[in-house]
Amino acid sequence: MRRGKKMWGGRFHQPTDPLVEKFTTSIQVDYRLAWYDVHGSIAHAKMLGKTRIIPPADAGRLVRGLARIQHRIERGEWTPDPKVEDIHTQIQQMLQAEVGPVAGKLHTARSRNDQVVLDLRLYCRDAVTATLRGVRALQRSLVETAESNKDVVIPGYTHLQRAQPVLFAHHLLAYVEMLERDAERLTDSRKRIDVLPLGAAALAGTSLPIDRRYVAKLLGFPRVAQNSMDAVSDRDFAMELLSVLASISVHLSRLAEDVVLWTSQEFGILSLDDAFATGSSIMPQKKNPDVLELIRGQAGVLIGELAGFLTVMKGLPLSYNRDLQWDKRFVFEAVEAVQSSLGVLAPLMAHVQIRPATAAALLQSDTMCATDLAEFLVERGIAFREAHEIVGHVVAAAEHRGLRLCELPLKEFQHFSPKFSREALALLDPKRSVEHKRSEGSTNPALVAKALAQWRRRLKAA
Secondary structure (H helix, E strand, O other), rough: OOOOOOHHHHOOOOOOOOOHHHHHHHHHHHHHHHHHHHHHHHHHHHHHHHHOOOOOHHHHHHHHHHHHHHHHHHOOOOOOOOOOOOHHHHHHHHHHHHHHHHHHHOOOOOOOHHHHHHHHHHHHHHHHHHHHHHHHHHHHHHHHHHHOOOEEEEEEEEEEEEEEEEEHHHHHHHHHOOOOOOOHHHHHHHHHEEEOOOOOOOOOOOOOOOHHHHHHHHHHHOEEEOOOOHHHHHHHHHHHHHHHHHHHHHHHHHHHHHHHHHHOOOOOEOOHHHHOOOOOOOOOOOOHHHHHHHHHHHHHHHHHHHHHHHHHHHHOOOOOOHHHHHHHHHHHHHHHHHHHHHHHHHHHHOOEEEEHHHHHHHHHHHHHHHHHHHHHHHOOOOOOHHHHHHHHHHHHHHHHHHHHHHHEEEEEHHHHHHOOOOOHHHOOOHHHHHOOOOOOOOOOOOHHHHHHHHHHHHHOOO
């Protein structure tokens, strides 16, 4: 194919207007598919030779030429040509330069419609693997940081108000659990990605005797798309991947927000390593959590990518429509953003420094142990609603007198309920509070230690 000649230009009498050329080009985005385009083409060429749709010798020349192009891509000796319509056209031109006119046989029994969706599926499959690796790295970082600070007690919050004492390690493990659900969703999404579309051609299949299952075997696809119209227009797999990536981004944003709060002077529970913080252009004292803020803001972008993708898809009639050129932009940007966030957040969390003294100061408000007092009364036969009200009266009395709960004399407690004893007053200690928990999945130190051990084993095997 001559440089500048369109793959589809046979029936046209005039060249494409330069405005249309510029508007329709996609190579500035789909260049990321170069390696996958060649990989899929090698399998297609092998199949054409095996089935003798083209002479085996010609297929061999195609495969060898494509392999040389693939090596150039792998070595970084290739750049996208902005003057070319798309990556498929550029690869075809490169192949023409490598093997001559026989390059024209590669497109036998194949359309760009099934070719491009094959490339995208191959890309998404690798994206799942790489993203899952990033999720695991962050989980390991969180577990290591939790284990290094497994005895540290901090305030747990609801409504951003101090609620009950919890172990810092327990808080970090909550994010490990969130990320595990994301890992499960990533792994499950692979099932919908792993379907071979090649062989659907433009939309109706082909009259040539292709062997789709042979191609599927070469490319590692366990299944072959069963409806040619669905095969070229299906982007559910990309939609699902975008959804998972948005979920990961939301979880990373929540973690980032916690750390932003914890590293502020108002909380002061954590300190960022200098290598993962930035400064102010005007205020010399500032140590800013810019990385975390960017991750937090990026979640909005990822949600927008998913919404944009869904909006593009919602009104498309079967089968292929050029609107689908936009699908890749959404996918590439989302994949690269999430992998970048995971890549920086894992070492950031591995290097945060806990400030036990500041955490202890935040725990001085022993009203965080009020629920322990209510449960103390429950264990002595008082209905929880009544116990809740009794303790509420005790808290109000302490606040009225400007005292901490532990500063109230026992007789004050017993004024509201004779069930109170010195044993109850001993519960007004954050450390005792976490130790007193016994329910499965709670912040009890022994249970948290067990959870840490389980996660170490799981992540070592992952």
